[in-house]
Amino acid sequence: MTPAARVQAAIEVLDHINECTPAEKALTTWARGARYAGSGDRAAVRDHVFQALRCRRSYAALGGGTDGRALLRGALIEAGVAPETVFTGERHAPAVLDDAELMQGRVPEVGAEQADLPDWLWDRFESAFGSSEAMRSAQVLRQRAPVTLRVNAGLSNVSQAIEILNEDGVAVTRISQCDTALIVAEGARRVAGSRAYREGHVELQDASSQAAMAALDIAPGARVLDYCAGGGGKTLALAARVDATWFAHDANFTRMKDLPDRAHRAGIQVTCLDSDAITTAAPFDLVLCDAPCSGSGTWRRAPEAKWRLTPERLEELRATQLTILENAEQHVAPGGQLVYATCSILLAENDRQVAEFLSRHSAWTLTKQMSWPVTEEGDGFFLACLTKAG
Numbered sequence: 424m425t426p427a428a429r430v431q432a433a434i435e436v437l438d439h440i441n442e443c444t445p446a447e448k449a450l451t452t453w454a455r456g457a458r459y460a461g462s463g464d465r466a467a468v469r470d471h472v473f474q475a476l477r478c479r480r481s482y483a484a485l486g487g488g489t490d491g492r493a494l495l496r497g498a499l500i501e502a503g504v505a506p507e508t509v510f511t512g513e514r515h516a517p518a519v520l521d522d523a524e525l526m527q528g529r530v531p532e533v534g535a536e537q538a539d540l541p542d543w544l545w546d547r548f549e550s551a552f553g554s555s556e557a558m559r560s561a562q563v564l565r566q567r568a569p570v571t572l573r574v575n576a577g578l579s580n581v582s583q584a585i586e587i588l589n590e591d592g593v594a595v596t597r598i599s600q601c602d603t604a605l606i607v608a609e610g611a612r613r614v615a616g617s618r619a620y621r622e623g624h625v626e627l628q629d630a631s632s633q634a635a636m637a638a639l640d641i642a643p644g645a646r647v648l649d650y651c652a653g654g655g656g657k658t659l660a661l662a663a664r665v666d667a668t669w670f671a672h673d674a675n676f677t678r679m680k681d682l683p684d685r686a687h688r689a690g691i692q693v694t695c696l697d698s699d700a701i702t703t704a705a706p707f708d709l710v711l712c713d714a715p716c717s718g719s720g721t722w723r724r725a726p727e728a729k730w731r732l733t734p735e736r737l738e739e740l741r742a743t744q745l746t747i748l749e750n751a752e753q754h755v756a757p758g759g760q761l762v763y764a765t766c767s768i769l770l771a772e773n774d775r776q777v778a779e780f781l782s783r784h785s786a787w788t789l790t791k792q793m794s795w796p797v798t799e800e801g802d803g804f805f806l807a808c809l810t811k812a813g
């Protein structure tokens with residue numbers, strides 16, 4: 424496909440998304456009907472679509488509308504490419520911009536529009552971080568996220584992992600934030616098929632999640648429950664550095680379906696527990712609640728979420744987070760830890776939740792609280808460690 428044909432395909436996918444189709448589904452539907460598209464074409468179309476979703480508001484201002492054509496016109500203007508060089512009307516390229524379209528478009532307004540956030544979220548960002556840090560975070564969320572690997576310290580060391588990845592054409596760079604984290608500089612699409620990945624030397628995991636798990640104090644031999652385990656990424660990260668007994672739970676048990684295989688690949692053992700089995704296996708020395716959240720620290724990976732979140736949905740999430748903490752704390756042994764984590768940068772889901780929990784539970788003290796801002800190297804992440812009276 425020509426570059427202009429890729430833009431036209433992205434326009435069609437964005438129009439489909441505008442009709443309330445989830446981005447992944449719209450992309451899959453397009454790819455099924457576009458057998459002529461090679462993997463490079465599919466990746467390029469996907470990049471256009473996701474970038475337009477990250478920058479939806481500012482591109483809409485620049486391009487003069489919210490349909491696919493306007494968004495891609497806005498994207499080209501921001502990239503310094505004259506839209507008429509792409510909207511040529513030639514074979515498979517977008518049709519020439521008409522007079523009505525050319526009348527539209529303006530510079531995005533200072534504030535929420537430039538930040539590519541809904542107004543109410545921009546207000547929250549500004550009041551939490553101040554204008555300049557709020558804008559810095561928002562601008563990072565407008566960019567593509569890095570592909571980051573975690574070296575499985577249980578099986579490999581960093582130099583060995585880099586060497587094995589290089590053999591398969593995956594070039595990586597180390598970062599200061601975390602010893603085990605490697606950012607993929609070249610060959611991201613080769614990671615899943617690489618020997619390093621297949622044999623468990625590396626896992627995909629954001630650097631801030633890795634740094635947060637590295638910040639936990641876990642004694643060898645401890646009994647640890649990952650209460651919101653999902654695919655088990657946090658358990659695997661912890662198990663790579665401490666020899667403990669690992670348990671995993673998720674309200675949606677099927678989310679843990681890949682965990683036994685992933686654990687096997689990483690050379691560790693994890694016991695998956697349903698709610699009844701938790702009661703039998705309790706108490707635990709540490710219960711980790713990597714709670715469902717707005718994902719605001721990861722919106723560059725899932726940009727639709729920032730436009731979908733509403734104040735009401737945020738309140739629902741907050742209620743779920745507190746219920747999870749209330750349920751999980753009952754399974755912690757005296758003197759043990761309850762760890763609350765989110766991949767959000769919103770105070771409402773982080774500091775405020777910890778304060779709320781502490782105000783209701785006098786037996787608990789906050790022993791550690793850390794947060795990671797969104798940066799070029801890592802997603803936003805929050806961690807609080809609470810200790811139960813012995």
Ligand SMILES: C[S@@+](CC[C@H](N)C(=O)[O-])C[C@H]1O[C@@H](n2cnc3c(N)ncnc32)[C@H](O)[C@@H]1O
Pocket residue numbers: 650651652653654655656657658672673674675678713714715716743747
């Ligand atoms: C942020 S994700 C966890 C990600 C996972 N820890 C990882 O590292 O891949 C939150 C998880 O919490 C689960 N969840 C939602 N409500 C829950 C509840 N009431 N109790 C336990 N798990 C819950 C969801 O099914 C989801 O898998």
